[in-house]
Amino acid sequence: MPELPDVVVYLEALQRRVVGETIQGFRVASPSVLRSYDPPYTAVVGKQVVGVERLSKRIVWELEGDLFVVIHLMVAGRLHWKDTPGAAVPKKVGLAAWDLPGGTLILTEQGTKRRAGVWVLAGREAVEAENRGGVEPLEVTVEEFSAALTRENRTLKRALTDPRSFSGIGNAYSDEILWRAGLSPVARTRSLTVEEVERLYRATVETLTEWTDRLRTEVGEGWPTKVTAFRPDMAVHGKYGEPCPRCGTPVQRIVYADHETNYCARCQTGGRLLADRSLSRILKDDWPHSIDELDEG
Numbered sequence: 001m002p003e004l005p006d007v008v009v010y011l012e013a014l015q016r017r018v019v020g021e022t023i024q025g026f027r028v029a030s031p032s033v034l035r036s037y038d039p040p041y042t043a044v045v046g047k048q049v050v051g052v053e054r055l056s057k058r059i060v061w062e063l064e065g066d067l068f069v070v071i072h073l074m075v076a077g078r079l080h081w082k083d084t085p086g087a088a089v090p091k092k093v094g095l096a097a098w099d100l101p102g103g104t105l106i107l108t109e110q111g112t113k114r115r116a117g118v119w120v121l122a123g124r125e126a127v128e129a130e131n132r133g134g135v136e137p138l139e140v141t142v143e144e145f146s147a148a149l150t151r152e153n154r155t156l157k158r159a160l161t162d163p164r165s166f167s168g169i170g171n172a173y174s175d176e177i178l179w180r181a182g183l184s185p186v187a188r189t190r191s192l193t194v195e196e197v198e199r200l201y202r203a204t205v206e207t208l209t210e211w212t213d214r215l216r217t218e219v220g221e222g223w224p225t226k227v228t229a230f231r232p233d234m235a236v237h238g239k240y241g242e243p244c245p246r247c248g249t250p251v252q253r254i255v256y257a258d259h260e261t262n263y264c265a266r267c268q269t270g271g272r273l274l275a276d277r278s279l280s281r282i283l284k285d286d287w288p289h290s291i292d293e294l295d296e297g
Contacts, residue, residue, distance in 0.1 A: 004168030025099035077116030132163035157185035175237035
């Protein structure tokens with residue numbers, strides 16, 4: 001799922017291409033992508049794009065006439081820019097396309113679940129109604145960060161990825177943040193010391209800032225074509241079994257539903273292996289409890 005750094009780079013690329021331009025057409029290839037009906041999606045045609053902004057992991061276009069287009073890419077949604085106006089929408093993965101004087105913006109989604117969505121909303125209040133309320137992690141003080149973190153007593157992984165607590169952080173960057181902070185993904189938010197909260201705050205700001213700058217440099221004046229949650233330079237996310245770049249210990253994981261949490265047992269959990277919902281249930285007493293036991297096995 002595109003997270004804060006990816007969405008920021010998308011916005012900057014859109015700023016260069018669509019702001020100040022008039023939408024000439026809005027083609028819907030898959031009706032399921034539309035999540036609103038009033039105003040009708042055709043209301044955006046003929047309207048000038050006034051600005052673009054981010055609402056958590058969503059992309060918002062502000063149009064003249066107090067209209068807004070909200071795009072949520074979810075897990076597999078991606079945006080593609082074609083310099084040709086009226087470019088064709090891919091048949092199998094294409095969801096929608098916006099035609100502009102300088103080119104075409106196409107929304108696609110891999111797979112069959114069709115989670116990505118587009119809303120056409122009237123008025124700023126309607127847009128704010130979509131706001132889950134999480135604080136902006138790069139705009140808050142450590143005290144505000146701590147208040148959002150400890151609002152409920154839950155695991156660090158869940159707190160960081162909850163849009164009601166923090167805006168724009170998902171599965172990938174939460175792994176990287178916790179690794180940088182040297183904290184366990186299952187530690188409880190209200191059990192942290194003041195020093196640990198400050199460490200997590202710094203790790204959050206540094207991780208998101210560094211990755212935004214990396215992606216910005218990678219894209220330059222072009223279009224983001226490699227939006228992915230799995231990047232070669234990441235420390236632990238998607239690196240199960242590979243050596244931790246800090247200590248060399250194989251990266252571990254917890255698998256749940258369609259997601260997994262990656263972590264370094266040596267750096268983050270004091271050498272303790274966290275119970276995996278699938279493997280630990282199968283292995284039971286044979287499940288190793290520490291990274292040393294795993295090495296011995």
